[in-house]
Amino acid sequence: MAKTETVSLRPRGLDSIHPMASLSGLLREWLPRQRWFAGKDRPVTDVTLLSMTELYPGCLHVLVHAEHARPRTPGDTSPSGDCYQLLLGVREHLPPRLAGAFIGRAEDGPLAGLAVYDAFHDPRSAALLLERLRHPGTAGPLAFERDPSVPLPAALAPRLLDAEQSNSSIVYGDAFILKVFRRIQPGVNPDLEVPSALARQGCARVPAPVAWIRTTRPDATLGVLQPFLPGASDGWTLALRALAEGRDFTAESYELGQATAEVHLALATSFPTDPRSENGPVAAAMAERLTAAAHCVPALQPYVPGLRTAFDTFGACGAGRTVQRIHGDLHLGQVLRADREWFVIDFEGEPSRPLAERRSVQSPVRDVAGMLRSFDYAARTRQPWHPEWADRCRDAYCAGYADGAGSDPRAEPQLLRAYETDRAVYEVVYEARHRPDWLPVPMAAIRRLATRGG
């Protein structure tokens, strides 16, 4: 039986409660270097244990809390840390194939001298996770659950995706993909909730979850297994390929607009909607995000007055359109093309936003704006810059969306400009934190949106 130690989501010092004590220092060094680590802009002051479950000897499922220095600005109420999911392997000798997964050697305590590594890279641990999902049950606070109507074959060969990701994903035999969330927040993750609801609705644009991992104290989603679309290419790769070959991408963009509209309609049927939205509070929230972003990334500051006009104009429009559940972080990397059809993945929303906000009803224009920004991103990766390539894609996408949804996002330019501006501001912060080399891409849009009004 799995040996388990659980504590509540109240962090306690690793040093006081567990032989993993000696890992606190190692993790403090290792966590901020991970692509999926959210708190890169603030030093980690402590790493404390939330729960630990031994899945098999030498393989520990761990939830930790990474503590940051206290908020730096008055009024900054952002949490002083985040919870992360880790799978830690412990071995005396690490084989060369796992060298890239090495975290460090514990210096003291019962693990002294042993090599600790990220066990999601270890095929043995990855295979074990699938076995757990095939045979639902619990291990301490962990619950492994599945849809019994979908056969899950044994012994599918695992491989960890090496994509630039906010989470970690393991592909099993090109038949299934398990996404393990790295930053964990209490509550159901929309990347399980939304695709499950859409599947019940019969929406074939979204791969339906077949199994999932939860922690039960408190309830939070830890991972989701979905069918893998073999041979699929993501929209970002396809767009860059078209650009490199000097090829038009409007037919694909039009179909992508239609697919987005189809998913929005399915979302509006699957979840409650609210027809009485007001633009004012949404515009105010956008303006607040801009202020916070300009504090974080000073390069934004000269553009704040120009950008703010987009939110003021939008806010002054008064009553808004019906709001509903949306994707929340729609861009070319979140859509896959297989058999000449578009599929939509990753309904987690913008990873840095609180879960409650990501699960709230919002304007579908937020998603449209996200995708429009993405065409601009793609065009900006090529020198010389071809703005007309992006413009054609953006127009085709909106036309396809209008065809599917019955309303054309271009008919309300002030709405589109506000949402595009809000998205570009988010991207500036995202790039500053995760990929500073990419910062000029959203900054170019910021200049355009601030000075030319869209």
Ligand SMILES: Nc1ncnc2c1ncn2[C@@H]1O[C@H](COP(=O)(O)OP(=O)(O)O)[C@@H](O)[C@H]1O
């Ligand atoms: N069902 C799927 N079929 C094929 N590939 C997938 C599937 N789901 C995800 N992927 C691949 O995994 C990558 C990361 O998935 P995603 O859900 O976007 O993770 P993250 O939230 O970590 O960015 C995608 O860009 C895509 O290449």
Ligand SMILES: O=P(O)(O)O[C@H]1O[C@H](CO)[C@@H](O[C@H]2O[C@H](CO)[C@@H](O)[C@H](O)[C@H]2O)[C@H](O)[C@H]1O
């Ligand atoms: O990891 P996620 O897919 O959840 O999304 C985050 O990372 C994306 C980058 O990987 C980031 O997207 C930005 O860059 C894309 C090109 O790499 C571009 O297509 C998007 O339009 C642009 O927003 C996304 O913002 C972030 O949430």
